[in-house]
Amino acid sequence: MNITVNNAIQWMKRMHEKVNEHKDDLTSLDQAIGDGDHGINLARGFNEVMKKLDTVEYATVSDVFKDVAMTIMSKVGGASGPLYGTAFLKMSMALKDKESVTKADFATAVAEALNGLQQRGKAKPGDKTMVDVWNPVVSYIRDHEEIDWDELSATAKRAMEATKELRALKGRASYLKERSIGHIDPGALSSYYLFVSLAEVMKEGE
């Protein structure tokens, strides 16, 4: 498995489609336990990402992720801006100057992204955040020589659904204390869309 520049761009396009398609789901979840801006913010962020990616010819996956990071950081006003921005920036840094991205490179990149997310958001696994989806997905990629993309999607889905029963310890939902239980975390849902988008694009390319 190698991830090409084209795969990276298709990944972002698919994420853009999914975020727009599920904007209302993300927003209504966020209205239940957050500040209600997650769907709108991410849709706006990825709309800007698409505009940016359309104007540049990319030589490396690292460069794609860097522009994704900078665009999201600058254009998204809620917590998803610094968080997704940091994740993509860390991936870009981990893949710097690599012409071809191997499975091992990608495993390192997503692990760095997860570290970055945890530092930026000061969140641990179990806090009911996007970390709860990233963590098992990163482990799955690390532990498998060959990635089964359906299995990766299923891992992300289980992890996303499991946030429903958690009590939020970070983010705006933490102010709700036990009332945050019973709702899926919006960041976990958008992270699930991110990994499903990747899996779909990679599977289609095989």
Add this chain to the structure above:
Amino acid sequence: MAKVGIVLVSHSARVAEGIKEILEEVVTDVPIQTAGGTDTGEIGTSFPKIMEAIEKAYTEKGVLVFYDLGSAMMNAEMAVEQLSLDKVIVAEGIPLVEGAYVAAVEASMGHDLKEVFKRVKETFSNNQ
């Protein structure tokens, strides 16, 4: 003599401006900049706006950054990392209004950044 600058980061532009008004009642010689709301004027915070505010408020004595809610802190930390100025502190876990008020008074007395931040922290640790 230069004073430590203050940056107010809020999800709301009006909150940030309102606090600035309060501070300017007591200090006139401290650079105060606001970064309230998103780049499109909605509720939220903007990382480029925060960078700009820090640069504008920066003096040889540095800048202390105050924020309201979680994502404001994340954006403020990111702005600080991107700017790589040596004298910037994000006042983590300090209440925005009261913290900025204490900082404005201390900065106006001419203290350096470390001293201003130390006094701000002391004010709130005594209350607990």
